[in-house]
Amino acid sequence: xxxxxxxxxxxxxxxxxDFVSASDQSFLDALPLHGAANxxxxxxxxxxxxxxxxxxxxxxxxxxxxxxxxxxxxSELTAWDxxxxxxxxxxxxxxxxxHNQGAGRAIRAVPPRGFEPVTQLEFARxxxxxxxxxRVAEREPHLTVEQIRDEIAxxxxxxxxxIRHLEYELDPMAxxxxxxxxxxxxxxxxPVSSGxxxxxxxxxxxxxxxxxxxxxxxxxxxxxxxxEAILRHSRVPIGTVPIYSMIIGRKLEDLDAExxxxxxxxxxxxxxxxxxxxxxxxxxxxxxxxDRLIGIVSRGGSLLxxxxxxxxxxxxxxxxxxxxxxxxxxxxxxxxxxxxxRPGGLADATDRAQLAELEVIGELTExxxxxxxxxxxxxxxxxxxxxxxxxxKLQRRKCHxxxxxxxGPLVTDIFPGYDHITSCIGATSAGxxxxxxxxxxxxxxxxxxxxxxxxxQGCIAYKIAxxxxxxxxxxxxxxxxDDELTKARxxxxxxxxxxxxxxxxxARALHDEDLDVDTNFCAMCGHDWCSVRISREIQExxxxxxxxxxxxxxxxxxxxxxxxxxxxxxxxxxxxxxxxRLASKTxxxxxxxxxxxxxxxxxxxxxxxxxxxxxxxGTFVELNTAPAHxxxxxxxII
Ligand code: SF4
Numbered sequence: 214x215x216x217x218x219x220x221x222x223x224x225x226x227x228x229x230x231d232f233v234s235a236s237d238q239s240f241l242d243a244l245p246l247h248g249a250a251n252x253x254x255x256x257x258x259x260x261x262x263x264x265x266x267x268x269x270x271x272x273x274x275x276x277x278x279x280x281x282x283x284x285x286x287x288s289e290l291t292a293w294d295x296x297x298x299x300x301x302x303x304x305x306x307x308x309x310x311x312h313n314q315g316a317g318r319a320i321r322a323v324p325p326r327g328f329e330p331v332t333q334l335e336f337a338r339x340x341x342x343x344x345x346x347x348r349v350a351e352r353e354p355h356l357t358v359e360q361i362r363d364e365i366a367x368x369x370x371x372x373x374x375x376i377r378h379l380e381y382e383l384d385p386m387a388x389x390x391x392x393x394x395x396x397x398x399x400x401x402x403x404p405v406s407s408g409x410x411x412x413x414x415x416x417x418x419x420x421x422x423x424x425x426x427x428x429x430x431x432x433x434x435x436x437x438x439x440x441e442a443i444l445r446h447s448r449v450p451i452g453t454v455p456i457y458s459m460i461i462g463r464k465l466e467d468l469d470a471e472x473x474x475x476x477x478x479x480x481x482x483x484x485x486x487x488x489x490x491x492x493x494x495x496x497x498x499x500x501x502x503x504d505r506l507i508g509i510v511s512r513g514g515s516l517l518x519x520x521x522x523x524x525x526x527x528x529x530x531x532x533x534x535x536x537x538x539x540x541x542x543x544x545x546x547x548x549x550x551x552x553x554x555r556p557g558g559l560a561d562a563t564d565r566a567q568l569a570e571l572e573v574i575g576e577l578t579e580x581x582x583x584x585x586x587x588x589x590x591x592x593x594x595x596x597x598x599x600x601x602x603x604x605x606k607l608q609r610r611k612c613h614x615x616x617x618x619x620x621g622p623l624v625t626d627i628f629p630g631y632d633h634i635t636s637c638i639g640a641t642s643a644g645x646x647x648x649x650x651x652x653x654x655x656x657x658x659x660x661x662x663x664x665x666x667x668x669x670q671g672c673i674a675y676k677i678a679x680x681x682x683x684x685x686x687x688x689x690x691x692x693x694x695d696d697e698l699t700k701a702r703x704x705x706x707x708x709x710x711x712x713x714x715x716x717x718x719x720a721r722a723l724h725d726e727d728l729d730v731d732t733n734f735c736a737m738c739g740h741d742w743c744s745v746r747i748s749r750e751i752q753e754x755x756x757x758x759x760x761x762x763x764x765x766x767x768x769x770x771x772x773x774x775x776x777x778x779x780x781x782x783x784x785x786x787x788x789x790x791x792x793x794r795l796a797s798k799t800x801x802x803x804x805x806x807x808x809x810x811x812x813x814x815x816x817x818x819x820x821x822x823x824x825x826x827x828x829x830x831g832t833f834v835e836l837n838t839a840p841a842h843x844x845x846x847x848x849x850i851i
Contacts, residue, residue: 514553
């Protein structure tokens with residue numbers, strides 16, 4: 214129902230609105246738009262754009278989903294409320310905005326005399342811009358370098374960049390809700406599988422498939438050598454769980470403060486960019502896990518719980534928090550505060566143990582900020598779909614907007630072998646509701662150590678989740694490549710279609726498996742049923758096709774060999790090199806690269822196209838559909 218003033222009556226059921234006769238404005242008023250940017254730079258297409266909240270630049274709702282009623286509100290505090298002792302705040306025209314110290318104020322922190330900043334957080338607090346912030350601004354074109362600095366100062370964005378790692382090949386990146394959603398790939402040798410060379414190879418592989426950070430979770434082999442090699446070869450930040458190294462070669466019971474601090478110093482000096490430290494799990498939380506279906510599933514969490522029960526003492530990571538912060542500050546290692554009590558099954562999600570630990574993680578976040586250390590926080594785990602928003606928004610409140618780094622979460626437990634899918638569904642929801650980085654899960658999750666192809670499958674599933682979240686959140690420009698691909702698809706421009714695909718080789722190989730020829734249809738529907746081709750006949754739509762796309766005759770490329778066909782039939786487990794070889798073969802035979810493919814049924818008569826289809830695929834649909842559409846032979850379709 215539209216009111217007299219042209220506005221939709223929000224009291225009415227939107228289903229009552231007459232969209233056909235609504236004016237443009239009343240049509241838009243009836244949609245659940247909240248002012249977020251259209252994620253297409255050029256506003257291409259007909260979609261009204263994102264349904265998320267207006268980007269709250271410099272506020273706690275920077276790119277956020279609308280809160281479902283009952284969700285926790287954002288915290289009113291930021292990292293500005295947790296400055297080190299002896300610091301003050303002053304107004305300065307080149308200072309930071311995006312804090313809670315008074316609307317419109319530009320401020321900077323005033324440290325004690327003789328203070329030298331080390332961490333990105335400290336530079337930001339002083340109103341200073343670093344090379345790493347400038348690089349991040351290049352990689353996040355929707356943000357200015359000042360906005361990046363201000364978000365870091367507020368604690369809502371981190372640049373995990375150890376000052377040692379910056380001396381190697383690290384390319385600085387940012388994690389936070391203001392930036393695009395990131396993904397992490399886990400890797401690491403286990404006591405039963407893999408070695409240093411294989412792990413470096415996996416690192417390269419993870420980088421190739423879009424991992425924004427990599428965690429070395431090695432628990433076997435020469436951990437030190439493996440970590441050193443990974444740090445020297447990585448362009449992305451590297452995270453570790455240092456407790457793994459602390460207990461190699463000794464009994465868990467022998468873990469003490471000296472071992473903990475020495476291990477952290479060593480890894481910080483090596484150049485590790487972020488540490489997962491499970492300090493939020495306290496002795497008092499342990500009784501909460503006794504009724505869980507699966508207890509404690511975090512390796513770090515279970516080790517520390519056992520240590521606490523053995524010694525009858527508090528979690529040493531919690532007790533040593535201030536000393537740990539000092540070590541991390543010295544090299545600008547960021548925290549990834551671990552969730553040792555994350556649920557390991559849907560039945561244990563959002564329980565008292567998990568939330569009690571989160572409460573402590575909030576306190577640890579505040580204390581780390583007081584030491585000038587950058588913080589992100591780790592989250593669950595296995596969470597049913599309905600509980601994901603609450604989990605994201607509760608963390609936002611308890612940790613005052615510190616970036617949330619979530620593992621999945623898996624939204625069901627009964628698909629081992631496919632947990633990259635069960636978890637990327639949860640990860641998409643988590644990204645939409647506030648997570649800043651999504652830790653991938655591979656098909657080998659719960660089953661074994663991921664191999665190269667598992668790493669690829671996990672990365673791709675999570676790139677999908679992260680990108681889908683960014684588009685939904687209305688991050689400016691995030692839909693541009695989708696729009697370009699849509700145009701290429703509409704133009705049936707296969708070369709461009711492949712180029713814009715995230716994995717062009719696989720897209721090309723799958724296309725060519727059925728129809729190894731460039732036509733204005735594909736094997737999915739066939740010539741006569743190709744709705745895109747028919748749509749082009751109905752109306753000349755905007756085309757992504759190159760202006761000089763000039764083909765004068767159809768040309769069929771060399772057919773796939775029997776061997777290649779056999780490989781494609783196993784594509785679910787296809788080795789990436791085999792895909793690449795297949796695709797290269799096809800590209801060569803189609804005169805790929807700069808040269809245009811030389812066949813397309815734009816310039817091929819309908820009968821030639823039908824003959825080609827018959828030859829390649831056999832006739833599997835009625836070719837002339839005009840009778841089915843009640844169109845006489847000579848009718849013009851338009
Ligand atoms: S044949 Fe079907 S799937 Fe293939 S391009 Fe046409 S409409 Fe798309």
